[in-house]
Amino acid sequence: MSRPASATTQSDRSPTTLARELLLAHKLGEPTEDLRSALATATAEDLHRVRSDRRTALAFWLNCYNAGTQHLLAEHPELYESPLRFVRFFHAPAVSVAGAALPLDRIENGILRGGRSKYGLGYLPKVYVTDFERRYRLEDCDPRLHFALNCGAESCPAIRAYEPDRVDDQLDLATRSYLDATVAYDPGTNVVRVPRVFLWFRGDFGGRTGIRSFLKSYGALPGDARPKIRYRSWDWSKAPGGFVE
Known part of the structure; x- marks a missing residue:
């Protein structure tokens, strides 16, 4: 910036x-x-x-x-x-x-x-x-x-x-970048691990079905996947700054 x-x-x-x-x-x-x-x-x-x-x-x-x-x-x-x-x-x-x-x-x-x-x-x-x-x-x-x-x-x-x-293009970029770094899908166990905000604000995404659809729209899940959702822990360590380069 x-x-x-x-x-x-x-x-x-x-x-x-x-x-x-x-x-x-x-x-x-x-x-x-x-x-x-x-x-x-x-x-x-x-x-x-x-x-x-x-x-x-x-x-x-x-x-x-x-x-x-x-x-x-x-x-x-x-x-x-x-x-x-x-x-x-x-x-x-x-x-x-x-x-x-x-x-x-x-x-x-x-x-x-x-x-x-x-x-x-x-x-x-x-x-x-x-x-x-x-x-x-x-x-x-x-x-x-x-x-x-x-x-x-x-x-x-x-x-x-x-x-x-x-702002819409920027939000898409921010979302895709964060999901790429934090979402892990294992087709072998049929489990996707996602950031904890998906749990805290599940209703904002339309529930579990909405979460899966949201992940698919950003390429974080294959289109035919219906995995179990597991939520990652959140690191609350203080981290000032954190701006994109």
Whole structure:
């Protein structure tokens, strides 16, 4: 990922551009305070495209999530290292958008997954949903987002800077790359071993049948295979960075 040359000021940039620039600043080790401030003071009018266009929303919120992760890992590593990680890290304010301080949990489950709970294997609605989440949540959950979001764990997928006009191709690439590295099919035992996100968010993929179809669509399974599914363990070792080259 490289930063495009631009003569515009941060206040002239769209929120989508700001989110991408923020993520790139984390990659390059550059200051992020001005970019974070510009996102925090964006208006509802500035965010119109985020609300009205699916591709813009996907690129924007994926970049916000991944930038928020890097911010927390750099500024508050103790939250990730805590035994209460799933409360302290994922519910800590990670990035502010239009005056709303957003934790990673709210971006992922309340917005990107369309208001689905992270519990219940992806089948249950999120119990507490804020007005901000209702305003900006995506109508449908795109399961490819699970191969784009990086929460700082060793097992997480690589980080990319997403762009609205390329986001579908980028998500396909991210998904295929991650599946190629993590899925193992053994025709002899008729077992396929898959990343644990397929278990945690089984409903996002349409259950076991949907998981098999999803794997086949990315060439991770032969078209005529109907294997048993086994889920790999997840390495929660802290791994900041993890950007694609």
